Amino acid sequence: MDRPPALLLLLALGLCCPGIHGQSLEMKVRSPKDITQLRVGQRLELECQTDRNSGAFWIHQDKSGTLHFIVFISSVSQLTFSRDQRTSPRFEASKHNTVYLLVVKSFTPQDEGNYFCMMNFNQMLFFSPGQPAFLPVTTTVPAATTPGPTTPGPTTQCGITEKDSCQKTSDPDRRMQEDLEYFCLIFLWVPLAGLCLLLLQLLAITIVLCRRKAHHNPL
Known part of the structure:
Protein backbone atom coordinates (compact mmCIF):
# COMPACT_ATOMS: atom_id res chain seq x y z
CA MET A 1 0.00 0.00 0.00
CA ASP A 2 2.41 2.74 -1.24
CA ARG A 3 1.51 6.39 -1.53
CA PRO A 4 0.84 7.28 -5.20
CA PRO A 5 1.62 10.70 -6.68
CA ALA A 6 -2.09 11.55 -6.57
CA LEU A 7 -2.17 11.22 -2.79
CA LEU A 8 0.98 13.31 -2.40
CA LEU A 9 -0.51 15.94 -4.68
CA LEU A 10 -3.66 16.08 -2.59
CA LEU A 11 -1.62 16.41 0.59
CA ALA A 12 0.30 19.27 -0.99
CA LEU A 13 -2.94 20.94 -2.02
CA GLY A 14 -4.31 20.59 1.46
CA LEU A 15 -1.21 22.18 2.97
CA CYS A 16 -0.58 24.92 0.40
CA CYS A 17 -4.14 25.77 -0.57
CA PRO A 18 -6.25 25.76 2.57
CA GLY A 19 -9.28 26.99 0.62
CA ILE A 20 -12.24 28.81 2.09
CA HIS A 21 -12.52 28.86 5.85
CA GLY A 22 -15.70 27.93 7.57
CA GLN A 23 -16.67 25.14 5.21
CA SER A 24 -17.41 21.73 6.70
CA LEU A 25 -17.92 18.24 5.41
CA GLU A 26 -19.59 15.42 7.27
CA MET A 27 -17.73 12.12 7.13
CA LYS A 28 -18.23 9.00 9.18
CA VAL A 29 -16.61 5.58 8.95
CA ARG A 30 -18.32 2.56 10.39
CA SER A 31 -18.61 -1.17 9.91
CA PRO A 32 -22.04 -2.61 9.15
CA LYS A 33 -21.03 -5.76 11.02
CA ASP A 34 -19.70 -6.29 14.51
CA ILE A 35 -15.91 -6.29 14.34
CA THR A 36 -15.18 -6.41 18.05
CA GLN A 37 -14.19 -10.06 17.65
CA LEU A 38 -12.26 -10.05 14.38
CA ARG A 39 -10.67 -13.30 13.28
CA VAL A 40 -7.87 -14.03 10.87
CA GLY A 41 -9.33 -14.67 7.44
CA GLN A 42 -12.59 -12.84 8.21
CA ARG A 43 -14.11 -10.44 5.66
CA LEU A 44 -13.99 -6.86 6.94
CA GLU A 45 -16.50 -4.37 5.50
CA LEU A 46 -16.27 -0.61 6.09
CA GLU A 47 -18.53 2.26 5.01
CA CYS A 48 -17.59 5.91 4.60
CA GLN A 49 -20.77 7.97 4.83
CA THR A 50 -20.47 11.54 3.51
CA ASP A 51 -22.68 14.39 2.35
CA ARG A 52 -20.67 15.06 -0.81
CA ASN A 53 -20.31 13.25 -4.11
CA SER A 54 -16.76 14.24 -4.98
CA GLY A 55 -14.82 10.99 -4.58
CA ALA A 56 -13.02 9.60 -1.54
CA PHE A 57 -9.74 8.04 -0.53
CA TRP A 58 -9.37 5.09 1.82
CA ILE A 59 -6.26 5.22 4.02
CA HIS A 60 -4.93 2.66 6.47
CA GLN A 61 -2.89 3.66 9.51
CA ASP A 62 -1.00 0.63 10.77
CA LYS A 63 -0.08 -0.06 14.38
CA SER A 64 3.20 1.85 14.03
CA GLY A 65 1.32 5.00 12.91
CA THR A 66 2.35 4.85 9.23
CA LEU A 67 -0.29 5.89 6.68
CA HIS A 68 -0.88 3.65 3.64
CA PHE A 69 -2.96 4.56 0.63
CA ILE A 70 -5.47 1.84 -0.28
CA VAL A 71 -7.79 3.10 -2.99
CA PHE A 72 -9.36 6.21 -4.53
CA ILE A 73 -13.04 5.96 -5.49
CA SER A 74 -14.04 8.70 -7.90
CA SER A 75 -17.44 10.35 -8.10
CA VAL A 76 -18.28 8.05 -11.04
CA SER A 77 -17.19 4.89 -9.15
CA GLN A 78 -13.85 4.48 -10.87
CA LEU A 79 -11.28 2.69 -8.70
CA THR A 80 -7.57 3.41 -8.43
CA PHE A 81 -5.64 1.18 -6.05
CA SER A 82 -1.99 1.54 -5.17
CA ARG A 83 0.44 1.51 -8.09
CA ASP A 84 -2.38 2.83 -10.32
CA GLN A 85 -4.04 -0.57 -10.51
CA ARG A 86 -7.76 -1.08 -11.09
CA THR A 87 -8.02 -4.16 -8.88
CA SER A 88 -6.36 -5.46 -5.75
CA PRO A 89 -5.87 -9.02 -4.47
CA ARG A 90 -6.54 -7.85 -0.92
CA PHE A 91 -9.24 -5.18 -1.19
CA GLU A 92 -12.56 -4.44 -2.84
CA ALA A 93 -14.13 -1.01 -3.17
CA SER A 94 -17.37 0.46 -4.49
CA LYS A 95 -19.66 3.49 -4.24
CA HIS A 96 -23.39 3.83 -3.62
CA ASN A 97 -24.60 7.42 -3.85
CA THR A 98 -22.50 9.21 -1.21
CA VAL A 99 -21.44 6.05 0.65
CA TYR A 100 -17.96 4.73 -0.21
CA LEU A 101 -17.36 1.07 0.63
CA LEU A 102 -14.12 -0.75 1.39
CA VAL A 103 -13.76 -4.50 1.90
CA VAL A 104 -10.71 -6.33 3.26
CA LYS A 105 -11.14 -9.75 1.66
CA SER A 106 -9.23 -11.78 4.24
CA PHE A 107 -8.19 -9.99 7.39
CA THR A 108 -4.63 -10.61 8.60
CA PRO A 109 -2.48 -9.12 11.38
CA GLN A 110 -0.97 -6.89 8.70
CA ASP A 111 -4.38 -5.24 8.26
CA GLU A 112 -4.71 -4.23 11.90
CA GLY A 113 -4.91 -0.51 12.59
CA ASN A 114 -7.21 2.44 11.95
CA TYR A 115 -9.06 3.09 8.69
CA PHE A 116 -9.79 6.64 7.51
CA CYS A 117 -11.80 8.12 4.72
CA MET A 118 -10.37 11.27 3.14
CA MET A 119 -11.93 13.75 0.72
CA ASN A 120 -10.60 16.80 -1.13
CA PHE A 121 -13.30 19.43 -1.27
CA ASN A 122 -12.70 23.03 -2.33
CA GLN A 123 -8.95 22.55 -2.09
CA MET A 124 -9.23 21.35 1.50
CA LEU A 125 -8.55 17.90 2.85
CA PHE A 126 -11.09 16.34 5.21
CA PHE A 127 -10.35 13.26 7.28
CA SER A 128 -13.01 11.15 8.89
CA PRO A 129 -12.64 9.78 12.42
CA GLY A 130 -10.69 6.55 12.40
CA GLN A 131 -12.33 3.15 12.58
CA PRO A 132 -10.16 0.77 14.60
CA ALA A 133 -9.89 -2.82 13.44
CA PHE A 134 -7.82 -5.16 15.59
CA LEU A 135 -7.69 -8.83 16.33
CA PRO A 136 -8.63 -9.83 19.87
CA VAL A 137 -5.75 -9.91 22.29
CA THR A 138 -5.03 -13.50 23.19
CA THR A 139 -3.78 -14.10 26.71
CA THR A 140 -1.93 -17.30 27.38
CA VAL A 141 -2.89 -18.98 30.61
CA PRO A 142 0.08 -20.70 32.25
CA ALA A 143 -0.27 -24.43 32.52
CA ALA A 144 -1.35 -25.64 35.89
CA THR A 145 1.55 -27.15 37.74
CA THR A 146 0.95 -30.11 39.96
CA PRO A 147 2.37 -29.50 43.40
CA GLY A 148 5.33 -31.65 44.24
CA PRO A 149 5.53 -33.86 47.29
CA THR A 150 5.58 -31.77 50.38
CA THR A 151 8.14 -32.53 53.02
CA PRO A 152 6.39 -32.83 56.36
CA GLY A 153 7.88 -30.96 59.24
CA PRO A 154 9.62 -32.76 62.05
CA THR A 155 7.18 -34.53 64.29
CA THR A 156 7.73 -35.99 67.73
CA GLN A 157 6.30 -39.33 68.58
CA CYS A 158 6.25 -40.36 72.16
CA GLY A 159 7.01 -44.03 72.65
CA ILE A 160 7.65 -45.93 75.81
CA THR A 161 11.34 -45.02 75.94
CA GLU A 162 10.70 -41.38 74.99
CA LYS A 163 8.01 -40.70 77.52
Whole structure:
Protein backbone atom coordinates (compact mmCIF):
# COMPACT_ATOMS: atom_id res chain seq x y z
CA MET A 1 0.00 0.00 0.00
CA ASP A 2 2.41 2.74 -1.24
CA ARG A 3 1.51 6.39 -1.53
CA PRO A 4 0.84 7.28 -5.20
CA PRO A 5 1.62 10.70 -6.68
CA ALA A 6 -2.09 11.55 -6.57
CA LEU A 7 -2.17 11.22 -2.79
CA LEU A 8 0.98 13.31 -2.40
CA LEU A 9 -0.51 15.94 -4.68
CA LEU A 10 -3.66 16.08 -2.59
CA LEU A 11 -1.62 16.41 0.59
CA ALA A 12 0.30 19.27 -0.99
CA LEU A 13 -2.94 20.94 -2.02
CA GLY A 14 -4.31 20.59 1.46
CA LEU A 15 -1.21 22.18 2.97
CA CYS A 16 -0.58 24.92 0.40
CA CYS A 17 -4.14 25.77 -0.57
CA PRO A 18 -6.25 25.76 2.57
CA GLY A 19 -9.28 26.99 0.62
CA ILE A 20 -12.24 28.81 2.09
CA HIS A 21 -12.52 28.86 5.85
CA GLY A 22 -15.70 27.93 7.57
CA GLN A 23 -16.67 25.14 5.21
CA SER A 24 -17.41 21.73 6.70
CA LEU A 25 -17.92 18.24 5.41
CA GLU A 26 -19.59 15.42 7.27
CA MET A 27 -17.73 12.12 7.13
CA LYS A 28 -18.23 9.00 9.18
CA VAL A 29 -16.61 5.58 8.95
CA ARG A 30 -18.32 2.56 10.39
CA SER A 31 -18.61 -1.17 9.91
CA PRO A 32 -22.04 -2.61 9.15
CA LYS A 33 -21.03 -5.76 11.02
CA ASP A 34 -19.70 -6.29 14.51
CA ILE A 35 -15.91 -6.29 14.34
CA THR A 36 -15.18 -6.41 18.05
CA GLN A 37 -14.19 -10.06 17.65
CA LEU A 38 -12.26 -10.05 14.38
CA ARG A 39 -10.67 -13.30 13.28
CA VAL A 40 -7.87 -14.03 10.87
CA GLY A 41 -9.33 -14.67 7.44
CA GLN A 42 -12.59 -12.84 8.21
CA ARG A 43 -14.11 -10.44 5.66
CA LEU A 44 -13.99 -6.86 6.94
CA GLU A 45 -16.50 -4.37 5.50
CA LEU A 46 -16.27 -0.61 6.09
CA GLU A 47 -18.53 2.26 5.01
CA CYS A 48 -17.59 5.91 4.60
CA GLN A 49 -20.77 7.97 4.83
CA THR A 50 -20.47 11.54 3.51
CA ASP A 51 -22.68 14.39 2.35
CA ARG A 52 -20.67 15.06 -0.81
CA ASN A 53 -20.31 13.25 -4.11
CA SER A 54 -16.76 14.24 -4.98
CA GLY A 55 -14.82 10.99 -4.58
CA ALA A 56 -13.02 9.60 -1.54
CA PHE A 57 -9.74 8.04 -0.53
CA TRP A 58 -9.37 5.09 1.82
CA ILE A 59 -6.26 5.22 4.02
CA HIS A 60 -4.93 2.66 6.47
CA GLN A 61 -2.89 3.66 9.51
CA ASP A 62 -1.00 0.63 10.77
CA LYS A 63 -0.08 -0.06 14.38
CA SER A 64 3.20 1.85 14.03
CA GLY A 65 1.32 5.00 12.91
CA THR A 66 2.35 4.85 9.23
CA LEU A 67 -0.29 5.89 6.68
CA HIS A 68 -0.88 3.65 3.64
CA PHE A 69 -2.96 4.56 0.63
CA ILE A 70 -5.47 1.84 -0.28
CA VAL A 71 -7.79 3.10 -2.99
CA PHE A 72 -9.36 6.21 -4.53
CA ILE A 73 -13.04 5.96 -5.49
CA SER A 74 -14.04 8.70 -7.90
CA SER A 75 -17.44 10.35 -8.10
CA VAL A 76 -18.28 8.05 -11.04
CA SER A 77 -17.19 4.89 -9.15
CA GLN A 78 -13.85 4.48 -10.87
CA LEU A 79 -11.28 2.69 -8.70
CA THR A 80 -7.57 3.41 -8.43
CA PHE A 81 -5.64 1.18 -6.05
CA SER A 82 -1.99 1.54 -5.17
CA ARG A 83 0.44 1.51 -8.09
CA ASP A 84 -2.38 2.83 -10.32
CA GLN A 85 -4.04 -0.57 -10.51
CA ARG A 86 -7.76 -1.08 -11.09
CA THR A 87 -8.02 -4.16 -8.88
CA SER A 88 -6.36 -5.46 -5.75
CA PRO A 89 -5.87 -9.02 -4.47
CA ARG A 90 -6.54 -7.85 -0.92
CA PHE A 91 -9.24 -5.18 -1.19
CA GLU A 92 -12.56 -4.44 -2.84
CA ALA A 93 -14.13 -1.01 -3.17
CA SER A 94 -17.37 0.46 -4.49
CA LYS A 95 -19.66 3.49 -4.24
CA HIS A 96 -23.39 3.83 -3.62
CA ASN A 97 -24.60 7.42 -3.85
CA THR A 98 -22.50 9.21 -1.21
CA VAL A 99 -21.44 6.05 0.65
CA TYR A 100 -17.96 4.73 -0.21
CA LEU A 101 -17.36 1.07 0.63
CA LEU A 102 -14.12 -0.75 1.39
CA VAL A 103 -13.76 -4.50 1.90
CA VAL A 104 -10.71 -6.33 3.26
CA LYS A 105 -11.14 -9.75 1.66
CA SER A 106 -9.23 -11.78 4.24
CA PHE A 107 -8.19 -9.99 7.39
CA THR A 108 -4.63 -10.61 8.60
CA PRO A 109 -2.48 -9.12 11.38
CA GLN A 110 -0.97 -6.89 8.70
CA ASP A 111 -4.38 -5.24 8.26
CA GLU A 112 -4.71 -4.23 11.90
CA GLY A 113 -4.91 -0.51 12.59
CA ASN A 114 -7.21 2.44 11.95
CA TYR A 115 -9.06 3.09 8.69
CA PHE A 116 -9.79 6.64 7.51
CA CYS A 117 -11.80 8.12 4.72
CA MET A 118 -10.37 11.27 3.14
CA MET A 119 -11.93 13.75 0.72
CA ASN A 120 -10.60 16.80 -1.13
CA PHE A 121 -13.30 19.43 -1.27
CA ASN A 122 -12.70 23.03 -2.33
CA GLN A 123 -8.95 22.55 -2.09
CA MET A 124 -9.23 21.35 1.50
CA LEU A 125 -8.55 17.90 2.85
CA PHE A 126 -11.09 16.34 5.21
CA PHE A 127 -10.35 13.26 7.28
CA SER A 128 -13.01 11.15 8.89
CA PRO A 129 -12.64 9.78 12.42
CA GLY A 130 -10.69 6.55 12.40
CA GLN A 131 -12.33 3.15 12.58
CA PRO A 132 -10.16 0.77 14.60
CA ALA A 133 -9.89 -2.82 13.44
CA PHE A 134 -7.82 -5.16 15.59
CA LEU A 135 -7.69 -8.83 16.33
CA PRO A 136 -8.63 -9.83 19.87
CA VAL A 137 -5.75 -9.91 22.29
CA THR A 138 -5.03 -13.50 23.19
CA THR A 139 -3.78 -14.10 26.71
CA THR A 140 -1.93 -17.30 27.38
CA VAL A 141 -2.89 -18.98 30.61
CA PRO A 142 0.08 -20.70 32.25
CA ALA A 143 -0.27 -24.43 32.52
CA ALA A 144 -1.35 -25.64 35.89
CA THR A 145 1.55 -27.15 37.74
CA THR A 146 0.95 -30.11 39.96
CA PRO A 147 2.37 -29.50 43.40
CA GLY A 148 5.33 -31.65 44.24
CA PRO A 149 5.53 -33.86 47.29
CA THR A 150 5.58 -31.77 50.38
CA THR A 151 8.14 -32.53 53.02
CA PRO A 152 6.39 -32.83 56.36
CA GLY A 153 7.88 -30.96 59.24
CA PRO A 154 9.62 -32.76 62.05
CA THR A 155 7.18 -34.53 64.29
CA THR A 156 7.73 -35.99 67.73
CA GLN A 157 6.30 -39.33 68.58
CA CYS A 158 6.25 -40.36 72.16
CA GLY A 159 7.01 -44.03 72.65
CA ILE A 160 7.65 -45.93 75.81
CA THR A 161 11.34 -45.02 75.94
CA GLU A 162 10.70 -41.38 74.99
CA LYS A 163 8.01 -40.70 77.52
CA ASP A 164 10.20 -38.72 79.87
CA SER A 165 11.68 -36.48 77.16
CA CYS A 166 8.24 -35.76 75.73
CA GLN A 167 7.00 -34.83 79.15
CA LYS A 168 9.96 -32.52 79.62
CA THR A 169 9.39 -30.66 76.38
CA SER A 170 5.67 -30.43 76.99
CA ASP A 171 5.96 -29.10 80.54
CA PRO A 172 8.49 -26.26 80.87
CA ASP A 173 8.01 -25.90 84.63
CA ARG A 174 8.62 -29.56 85.24
CA ARG A 175 11.65 -29.51 83.01
CA MET A 176 13.11 -26.59 84.96
CA GLN A 177 12.53 -28.43 88.22
CA GLU A 178 14.27 -31.55 86.93
CA ASP A 179 17.19 -29.45 85.73
CA LEU A 180 17.56 -27.97 89.19
CA GLU A 181 17.51 -31.40 90.73
CA TYR A 182 20.15 -32.52 88.25
CA PHE A 183 22.46 -29.66 89.16
CA CYS A 184 21.90 -30.32 92.87
CA LEU A 185 22.95 -33.93 92.42
CA ILE A 186 26.06 -32.85 90.58
CA PHE A 187 27.08 -30.42 93.32
CA LEU A 188 26.40 -33.10 95.95
CA TRP A 189 28.07 -36.11 94.38
CA VAL A 190 31.13 -34.42 92.93
CA PRO A 191 32.48 -33.32 96.34
CA LEU A 192 31.50 -36.68 97.86
CA ALA A 193 33.36 -38.53 95.12
CA GLY A 194 36.40 -36.29 95.67
CA LEU A 195 36.30 -37.01 99.40
CA CYS A 196 36.11 -40.75 98.80
CA LEU A 197 39.07 -40.56 96.45
CA LEU A 198 41.07 -38.63 99.05
CA LEU A 199 40.25 -41.23 101.71
CA LEU A 200 41.38 -43.99 99.39
CA GLN A 201 44.66 -42.21 98.80
CA LEU A 202 45.21 -41.74 102.54
CA LEU A 203 44.40 -45.38 103.14
CA ALA A 204 46.89 -46.45 100.51
CA ILE A 205 49.59 -44.22 102.02
CA THR A 206 48.91 -45.58 105.49
CA ILE A 207 49.24 -49.17 104.28
CA VAL A 208 52.52 -48.40 102.55
CA LEU A 209 53.97 -46.69 105.66
CA CYS A 210 52.90 -49.54 107.90
CA ARG A 211 54.64 -52.10 105.71
CA ARG A 212 57.87 -50.11 105.64
CA LYS A 213 57.82 -49.76 109.42
CA ALA A 214 57.25 -53.48 109.85
CA HIS A 215 60.13 -54.21 107.47
CA HIS A 216 62.59 -52.04 109.44
CA ASN A 217 61.49 -53.37 112.86
CA PRO A 218 61.17 -57.12 112.62
CA LEU A 219 60.10 -59.01 115.77
